Amino acid sequence: MDRLLSGPPLTAGTESYGAHQQRFGLLPAAAARSLIGRLEASNLAGRGGAGFPVGRKWRAVAERANRKGVVLANGAEGEPLSLKDRTIMAARPHLVIDGAVLAADAVGADDIIFYVGAEHQAAEAAMRYALTERSADLRGRARLIQAPRGYVAGEESAAVHFVNAGDARPTITPPRPFERGVGGRPTLVQNVESLAAAALVARGDDAGTSLATLSGAVRRTGVMEIGLDATLAEVAASGGGLVRPVQAVLLGGYFGGWVDINDVWALPLAPGSLRARGHAFGCGVLYFLAEETCGVEATARIIGYLASQSARQCGPCLFGLGAIDAACRRLAARSAQPDDLKRIARWSGQLAGRGACKHPDGATGLLRSALGVFADDYAAHQRGFCVHRAPAVGRPVAMAEAVA
Numbered sequence: 001m002d003r004l005l006s007g008p009p010l011t012a013g014t015e016s017y018g019a020h021q022q023r024f025g026l027l028p029a030a031a032a033r034s035l036i037g038r039l040e041a042s043n044l045a046g047r048g049g050a051g052f053p054v055g056r057k058w059r060a061v062a063e064r065a066n067r068k069g070v071v072l073a074n075g076a077e078g079e080p081l082s083l084k085d086r087t088i089m090a091a092r093p094h095l096v097i098d099g100a101v102l103a104a105d106a107v108g109a110d111d112i113i114f115y116v117g118a119e120h121q122a123a124e125a126a127m128r129y130a131l132t133e134r135s136a137d138l139r140g141r142a143r144l145i146q147a148p149r150g151y152v153a154g155e156e157s158a159a160v161h162f163v164n165a166g167d168a169r170p171t172i173t174p175p176r177p178f179e180r181g182v183g184g185r186p187t188l189v190q191n192v193e194s195l196a197a198a199a200l201v202a203r204g205d206d207a208g209t210s211l212a213t214l215s216g217a218v219r220r221t222g223v224m225e226i227g228l229d230a231t232l233a234e235v236a237a238s239g240g241g242l243v244r245p246v247q248a249v250l251l252g253g254y255f256g257g258w259v260d261i262n263d264v265w266a267l268p269l270a271p272g273s274l275r276a277r278g279h280a281f282g283c284g285v286l287y288f289l290a291e292e293t294c295g296v297e298a299t300a301r302i303i304g305y306l307a308s309q310s311a312r313q314c315g316p317c318l319f320g321l322g323a324i325d326a327a328c329r330r331l332a333a334r335s336a337q338p339d340d341l342k343r344i345a346r347w348s349g350q351l352a353g354r355g356a357c358k359h360p361d362g363a364t365g366l367l368r369s370a371l372g373v374f375a376d377d378y379a380a381h382q383r384g385f386c387v388h389r390a391p392a393v394g395r396p397v398a399m400a401e402a403v404a
C-alpha cells in the first residue's frame with residue numbers, strides 16, 4: 001500500500017540519499033519532458049488543498065518558458081490539522097527533491113526554491129541536509145527559504161511575494177504565479193507531497209495513494225498513507241478504529257468542510273467520488289468529531305482562528321470574517337443576538353470571491369458546511385441551548401497538538 005512512505009518506518013528518521021537511491025535508482029531525468037503527458041494521464045491532483053491537476057499546471061508553466069522558470073516547492077503547511085508535508089520532508093526529503101528536479105527539467109526552470117514552514121524544524125533540517133548531499137548534482141540551482149508562520153503564508157501568491165519582497169501577503173491576481181511569479185518569471189508553485197508523488201509517477205507508479213492526517217476520535221492519530229479507493233470506514237479501521245461514536249468528519253482541513261459521518265462513511269476517498277457528492281479531500285485532513293462534542297463550538301474555534309489569520313488587506317475578508325467570528329462566538333457561548341444565525345447564514349454566501357486570495361472563500365465554505373451538518377445544533381444554540389455532553393474546549397491549535 002505505501003508508496004510515498006514505503007521503505008524504513010517513519011520512526012527510523014530521515015532516509016539518506018544512499019538509501020533513497022538504492023530503493024529507487026537514479027532519477028529518470030531523460031523522461032522529464034514526456035513526464036508532463038504521463039502526469040496528465042495519471043490524473044495526479046495537487047495535494048496542497050485545491051486539487052488542481054498537476055500535469056496541467058506543469059504544461060501551463062512549460063508553455064510560458066520563453067524565460068527560464070522557477071519551481072517553488074510549497075512546504076509551508078500552515079493548516080493546523082495537517083502534519084503530512086512536514087512528515088514527508090522530514091522522512092523522505094529526496095523524494096521531494098526528485099519531484100522538484102523533475103519539475104524543473106520538465107517546465108524549463110533553473111531555480112528551485114523549497115519554501116518550508118519556519119516552525120517545521122525537523123523538516124527543514126532534513127531538507128537542508130538532503131540538499132547538501134546532492135549539491136554536486138544540483139549545481140547551485142536549489143535553495144531553501146523559511147516560510148513565515150501563519151495560515152495565509154502558504155497561499156501561492158503570498159509565497160511568491162515573500163520570495164520577491166519579504167512579505168508573505170497574497171497579491172491581487174492576475175498575473176498568477178505561473179504567468180509571472182518569482183523574479184517576474186513563470187513559477188510553478190507545487191505542494192511538496194504533489195512533487196513527491198510526481199517523482200513516483202516518473203518511475204512508472206500510479207497516483208493511487210495520498211497522505212492523510214488523522215485526528216480527533218480515532219485511535220491512532222497522525223500521518224498515514226491511504227489508497228484513494230479506500231472508504232473512510234477502511235481508513236478509520238487502519239487508524240485503529242474510532243474511540244467514540246462519531247457524528248461528522250472535517251474533510252480537507254480548515255478550508256474543507258464538515259460532512260455528516262453517514263454521508264461519507266462508505267464512500268471511497270477518490271477525488272471523483274467525493275466531488276460527485278460535493279466534497280473534497282483537500283490537503284488530506286481527516287478530523288473525526290465525536291458525537292458528544294459540540295459542532296457549533298468546534299466550528300466557532302476554527303472560524304476564530306481563520307479570522308485571526310486574515311492578512312488584513314481586503315475589507316470583506318478583514319471585516320466580514322471578523323463579524324462572522326463574533327456571531328459564531330456568541331452562538332457557541334449560547335448568548336446569541338436575535339438574528340445571529342440568520343446573519344451568519346447570509347454572510348456565508350456573500351464573502352466568497354471578495355478577497356485578493358481565497359481565504360474568505362475557504363472560511364465561508366467551512367461555515368456553510370457547518371450550518372448544514374449541525375443545523376439542529378445551531379438552531380438550539382440560537383435559542384440558548386446545547387445538547388452535547390462534552391462541549392469542545394481549547395483553541396483550535398489544540399486539535400493539531402493532539403495529533404502529534
Ligand SMILES: Cc1cc2nc3c(=O)[nH]c(=O)nc-3n(C[C@H](O)[C@H](O)[C@H](O)COP(=O)(O)O)c2cc1C
Nearest residue numbers: 046047048074076077078154155156190191194358
Ligand atoms: C489561505 C491559503 C493558504 C494555503 N496554504 C498552503 C500551504 O500551506 N501549503 C500548500 O501546499 N498550499 C497551500 N495553499 C494552496 C496554494 O495556494 C497552492 O494552490 C498550492 O501550493 C499548489 O500546490 P498543489 O497544486 O500541489 O496543491 C493555500 C491556499 C490558500 C488560499
Ligand code: SF4
Nearest residue numbers: 311313314317355357
Ligand atoms: S482575502 Fe484576506 S487573507 Fe486574502 S489577501 Fe485579502 S485580506 Fe489577505
